């Protein structure tokens with residue numbers, strides 16, 4: 001490290017230390033204020049005192065209290081609380097404002113003092129010929145949280161505050177008053193490096209410039225197991241999407257590795273900052289393709305100080321269901337299309353399998369007999385207007401009417417009244433109802449469809465016999481394995497809307513003492529109990545039951561949660577049925593939707609678009625397009641782009657910014673695929689420091705699985721063996737892509753899924769083909 005760098009780091013370290021000292025003091029003070037406030041509020045039993053204290057706490061210290069609480073986590077788990085510094089020159093801003101107002105010259109007009117005021121400052125060209133006067137200078141530090149000193153002066157500005165926006169938007173063409181943008185790299189509370197970007201052609205004499213620019217430094221770093229935030233190096237065009245209006249639908253498109261996911265996550269953090277009340281209480285839902293994806297991104301929001309966002313994989317959208325298994329493409333296609341809805345509707349309104357098909361009872365001295373057709377008629381009539389699980393009483397009454405009518409008695413009004421009266425709480429009728437009209441779990445309704453005959457009957461020609469067989473077979477697989485497929489979740493959701501929530505049996509009668517003890521909580525000052533946070537997911541430990549059927553039906557399906565904002569990643573893959581499911585959770589929500597059509601695995605984009613439009617409703621749209629690939633080395637991305645272009649000529653191909661001079665390696669699986677892949681993996685483990693993925697079609701998966709045990713230099717856990725669909729949204733330092741032709745053949749999206757597989761590596765890629773010659777020719 002040169003002396004210059006060391007002394008610059010020392011300067012920054014001094015400021016970071018000061019921030020930490022302030023936080024410590026503030027944390028302590030906030031603790032005291034809070035404790036005192038609560039105590040005083042308690043003694044006075046006066047709402048006003050409580051509010052005053054709360055307001056006092058909010059104004060002076062709540063922010064700091066929050067920051068102090070989060071500081072330790074942010075520093076120890078993530079990468080430094082303070083990550084940026086801006087050196088601003090207000091004279092530059094004044095000049096820009098004057099030029100914008102048509103005055104020209106220097107220093108005349110009273111320009112904005114806020115470097116975040118982007119429009120006023122936008123025209124500055126930063127000639128840099130004039131040396132900035134020191135008293136025109138301002139230094140701003142940017143961090144994951146805002147921190148102020150005792151006099152309320154900002155020591156660090158929250159990255160989401162308007163005053164921080166110049167950190168992201170300033171460019172040499174439009175410097176927005178910024179002379180130098182500095183990124184601090186820290187380990188814990190220790191500054192270990194600095195990367196500067198100069199915004200003017202010549203730096204003033206006293207400004208030292210260090211490093212080659214923060215972005216390149218970030219991009220060449222090793223990828224870990226988890227996605228990292230990019231808060232220190234957000235680019236101007238990304239910042240626009242992050243800070244875009246919270247209203248309506250924000251669509252972010254772009255090719256692989258263009259930062260769509262990471263931008264969308266920063267946007268979620270920004271929305272929570274800019275309209276905390278609305279989004280924290282209404283909730284933000286982030287939906288991604290797989291559990292591996294949610295595990296991959298789960299650190300990003302906490303690293304930005306936000307942990308109130310709900311992350312769900314498509315297979316986990318419904319509480320009490322957990323699905324990872326993917327159906328074969330031909331089945332997924334049947335289950336994902338809205339063509340399946342009439343079948344679900346028929347199943348939900350149909351007979352409960354095994355329910356009695358005849359009713360015989362003696363009521364009020366009269367023998368009643370209703371046969372299957374009569375029972376079916378009553379059922380259809382009731383279900384035309386009611387959800388099944390909420391209609392037991394209605395169904396019983398309708399059955400009573402039908403029973404009376406079946407007796408053919410005329411002109412005896414009183415007799416009918418007596419008959420209906422007896423009917424209503426007749427034990428035999430009640431026990432018939434329990435069999436004939438039980439509460440049904442929507443998951444059970446789906447499992448009824450494991451019977452191909454039933455599928456054929458309900459489908460009424462909408463599916464070919466072969467398709468009906470495929471569907472029934474897939475539900476039989478569920479019953480045999482005790483696992484749902486990801487596509488099943490949206491079907492259960494649809495059925496849940498049709499049958500309604502399962503009513504719990506009446507609670508056991510409580511003992512007298514229990515009632516007395518717990519019912520009068522008002523004497524303890526409790527008048528109302530409200531959950532402040534969304535309920536935690538149900539404990540699903542019971543889903544480990546040995547019985548497959550019990551596993552499938554474990555837990556309770558409640559009503560869908562409603563969210564204030566829904567963020568959908570890899571949106572190109574959602575089936576129409578999945579759009580319906582997500583739409584139900586965002587009926588009043590604004591949306592951020594992220595995707596790339598060229599990576600789609602859903603085969604019918606038009607049908608999906610219609611379902612997507614329905615989910616959005618009539619809301620304003622804003623569109624952002626990302627065209628720079630930050631993930632792949634250019635050599636890797638060019639290879640992938642060539643493959644996809646041949647079949648998808650209109651693919652949205654970004655520009656990769658990072659050139660390494662290292663091209664992907666092509667090879668053959670040869671006679672011994674395991675040996676060849678092993679060799680490639682071992683080589684890559686020596687080349688990169690981080691993760692290596694073997695992306696394999698299912699036909700090799702079992703054979704290659706043991707490779708995940710491979711260790712290098714005594715370090716294990718770096719190798720993963722994954723199927724192509726599970727790599728959606730993820731990235732690795734290096735990949736071995738196994739048998740590309742087979743990936744195309746077996747994947748629902750064909751070459752588009754191969755494109756996904758070929759764009760996962762940041763630094764190194766090896767492609768091993770079964771028939772090397774053929775694949776090379778196909779390219």
Ligand SMILES: Nc1ncnc2c1ncn2[C@@H]1O[C@H](COP(=O)(O)OP(=O)(O)OP(=O)(O)O)[C@@H](O)[C@H]1O
Pocket residue numbers: 215218219228229230233234235238254255256257258259260261262263596599630631728729730731759
């Ligand atoms: N401004 C940035 N600074 C540093 N790294 C960045 C920046 N923008 C994107 N990246 C990195 O680029 C990589 C790709 O980002 P991301 O996964 O969000 O892309 P994507 O568009 O969602 O990709 P895909 O469509 O292939 O899933 C990530 O490692 C991300 O951290």
